[in-house]
Structure formats: C-alpha cells, structure tokens
Amino acid sequence: MRRIAILNQKGGVGKTTTTVNLAAALANEGHKTLVLDLDPQAHATLHLGLQPGRSGPSLYDVLAQGLPIAKARHKVAPNLYVCGSHIDLAAAEVELINTVGREMILRDQLEADEESFDYVLMDCSPSLGILSINALCAAREVIIPLQAHFLALQGLSKLLETIQLVSRRVNRDLKVAGVVLCLYESGTRLGNEVIEDLQQYFNGPRKVNAPWADARLFKTRIRRNIRLAESPSFGQSIFQYSPTSRGAEDYASLAAELQWRDPAPIWMADDDVVATTTAAVAATVPAEMPPAKVKAKPTPEVTPEPPAVIASPPVKSGLPAIIPAPHFGLHANSHAIRTDISNN
Numbered sequence: 377m378r379r380i381a382i383l384n385q386k387g388g389v390g391k392t393t394t395t396v397n398l399a400a401a402l403a404n405e406g407h408k409t410l411v412l413d414l415d416p417q418a419h420a421t422l423h424l425g426l427q428p429g430r431s432g433p434s435l436y437d438v439l440a441q442g443l444p445i446a447k448a449r450h451k452v453a454p455n456l457y458v459c460g461s462h463i464d465l466a467a468a469e470v471e472l473i474n475t476v477g478r479e480m481i482l483r484d485q486l487e488a489d490e491e492s493f494d495y496v497l498m499d500c501s502p503s504l505g506i507l508s509i510n511a512l513c514a515a516r517e518v519i520i521p522l523q524a525h526f527l528a529l530q531g532l533s534k535l536l537e538t539i540q541l542v543s544r545r546v547n548r549d550l551k552v553a554g555v556v557l558c559l560y561e562s563g564t565r566l567g568n569e570v571i572e573d574l575q576q577y578f579n580g581p582r583k584v585n586a587p588w589a590d591a592r593l594f595k596t597r598i599r600r601n602i603r604l605a606e607s608p609s610f611g612q613s614i615f616q617y618s619p620t621s622r623g624a625e626d627y628a629s630l631a632a633e634l635q636w637r638d639p640a641p642i643w644m645a646d647d648d649v650v651a652t653t654t655a656a657v658a659a660t661v662p663a664e665m666p667p668a669k670v671k672a673k674p675t676p677e678v679t680p681e682p683p684a685v686i687a688s689p690p691v692k693s694g695l696p697a698i699i700p701a702p703h704f705g706l707h708a709n710s711h712a713i714r715t716d717i718s719n720n
C-alpha cells in the first residue's frame with residue numbers, strides 16, 4: 377500500500393484537483409484507491425460526488441469520535457473510494473487539543489482497517505495544523521503541488537522544514553515523492569524562472585538522509601485546463617467528465633510517473649520547455665514588467681513558426697530585483713532557499 381499526502385499550506389495550488397484526479401487515474405488503471413478528504417472545506421468530497429453531511433459519517437467521526445474508518449468510506453467509482461469531510465472537521469483541531477497522541481489518530485485508524493488498498497491519497501487543507509500533521513504521520517510519501525511563482529518557492533521551504541520535523545520526530549518513513557507543477561501555463565517569464573530554479577535544485581545533489589533526498593520534479597505538468605475547473609461542479613473526476621481533455625491526459629501521465637513509468641510524450645522532453653517558450657516570453661516582457669527591472673539578455677527574434685526552431689538560452693532570473701527581499705523574511709530569493717534546503 378502506498379500512502380500519499382497531497383500537501384501544500386498555500387491555498388488554491390491544485391491539491392484537491394490533484395488528489396481527486398490522480399486517484400481516479402490510478403483507479404482507472406485497476407488500482408484500488410482510497411481518497412481521504414482531510415480538509416473541512418470538503419472540496420474533494422464534493423468533487424467525487426458526495427454531499428458533506430448527507431452521505432453519512434465523515435472523517436470528523438473517525439478522528440474525533442473514534443469511528444472505524446470503514447464506516448465513513450464510500451465507493452464512488454470502480455476501484456475508487458472516499459472518506460468524506462465535513463465542516464465539523466474544523467472543530468477537530470480544537471477538540472483534539474488535549475488528546476494524547478492526537479497526531480497519530482489517522483495512522484492508527486488506517487492500520488486498524490482490514491480493507492487493503494493499493495493507494496491512499498490524502499487531500500490536505502491549506503494549513504499545517506493538526507489535520508495536516510495527521511496526514512504526514514499516516515503517510516509514507518508527500519506530493520507537493522506547486523504553482524510556478526516566486527512565493528511558491530518561499531512556501532516550499534517552510535513546508536520542507538515541517539516535513540523534516542515530522543520525519544525526525546514521529547514518522548521516519550516519511551519521504552517527499554516529488555513536486556508537481558499545477559495550473560501550468562507556458563510562456564510566463566517568472567514561471568519559467570521558477571521552474572528553472574526547481575529543475576536545477578532537483579537535478580542537483582542533496583543531503584542523503586533528508587526526507588526529500590529522492591524527491592523529483594515530476595516531468596508531467598498539469599496544464600491550466602477549463603475542463604478540470606468545471607468537473608468538480610458535476611461531482612465527477614476528469615476521467616468521467618472529459619476523458620479526452622488535456623486535464624485527463626496530464627493526470628494519467630502523472631499517475632504513470634508515480635509508478636516510475638514514462639510520462640505522456642508531451643512531457644518527455646521537459647528541459648526544452650523553458651527554451652522553446654523563451655521567444656514568446658521575450659515578446660511579452662515589456663508589457664508585464666517594468667523595463668528597468670528586467671535584465672535584458674539577448675533574445676532571438678520572435679518567429680511565430682515553427683516553435684521548435686527557437687532554442688535560445690533561458691532568460692535568467694530577475695527575481696530579487698522584481699520582489700523586494702525583506703518583505704518575505706528569511707529567504708531573500710530562490711537561491712537562498714536552495715541553500716536552506718541543502719543545509720538541513
């Protein structure tokens with residue numbers, strides 16, 4: 377059984393979309409998969425077609441009342457199960473405050489469960505409270521969905537610190553499986569710089585015993601796709617709602633990578649993406665950023681066709697110039713974050 381927490385304390389980065397659709401992709405492949413909705417917002421519950429509060433007991437009853445997890449589980453599609461959330465789950469943070477071992481409740485519940493699953497995916501709320509800590513204690517792996525902008529790197533550093541703390545103190549098996557770029561749009565200069573920083577970090581040497589020592593930047597990037605945004609309101613995964621969409625293609629590709637298979641062909645040569653989009657980016661820079669803050673490196677003439685011919689070096693980061701460092705506390709820029717990670 378692989379137990380995976382989908383976690384990022386930043387809101388709206390694609391955690392729920394990734395949990396639900398990655399789970400659906402794995403279920404489609406024939407893997408018995410369970411989604412645990414640990415977010416009181418209950419978005420994963422709704423996305424999978426259940427009504428919070430009207431579909432029987434929820435994870436609140438499991439965590440705060442000791443109900444066996446099987447009693448809160450529903451089958452929503454072939455091979456796909458969910459333990460739903462409810463707004464009451466927000467109260468669990470407070471109710472559990474005096475409970476000894478409150479971080480381990482979910483882990484113990486999963487271990488006591490007699491049903492076995494190939495995958496358990498946990499959708500976390502945008503916080504690092506007791507519910508997310510329960511997910512980190514119950515999980516063996518963490519997938520971090522990320523949107524490619526500067527503040528995302530700032531948050532990543534904080535998140536890795538938390539994961540390291542949990543792994544040192546309560547869950548030595550915890551590892552970061554990888555970072556997946558969500559809501560991906562090619563052709564934004566800042567996005568490319570952040571991706572380049574991430575690629576350099578994940579291609580470089582890392583401290584061997586850190587929980588992220590073997591983490592990868594998934595080659596699959598989840599493109600911004602309207603079908604993905606529409607599907608929750610129909611209570612369907614992307615594979616039910618629009619199986620031929622780019623969203624379905626990307627999540628099937630991510631599921632393949634999670635199992636160490638090749639991603640979809642479009643994501644095979646990801647290192648080229650920055651280069652191939654550079655010309656388009658260069659064309660938009662003057663409109664998006666103040667000219668004084670953009671370090672003008674030579675960029676090629678923009679030739680609309682064919683994109684594959686455009687192969688200039690990526691325009692290097694202007695991050696510190698664009699974003700005043702002191703505003704963001706410890707880490708002045710993404711390079712500082714790399715240092716921070718490798719020193720821990």
Ligand SMILES: Nc1ncnc2c1ncn2[C@@H]1O[C@H](COP(=O)(O)OP(=O)(O)OP(=O)(O)O)[C@@H](O)[C@H]1O
Pocket residue numbers: 386387388389390391392393394415417419500501502558559560598599600601602604605606608
């Ligand atoms: N690839 C995508 N293309 C288009 N829309 C997307 C994509 N991924 C997510 N969205 C939409 O963006 C919004 C935020 O996504 P999602 O709910 O998955 O983020 P989250 O990290 O779970 O948010 P929260 O922190 O509030 O739990 C949702 O409306 C979702 O439908």
Ligand SMILES: [Mg+2]
Pocket residue numbers: 391392393415419499500501
């Ligand atoms: Mg969510």
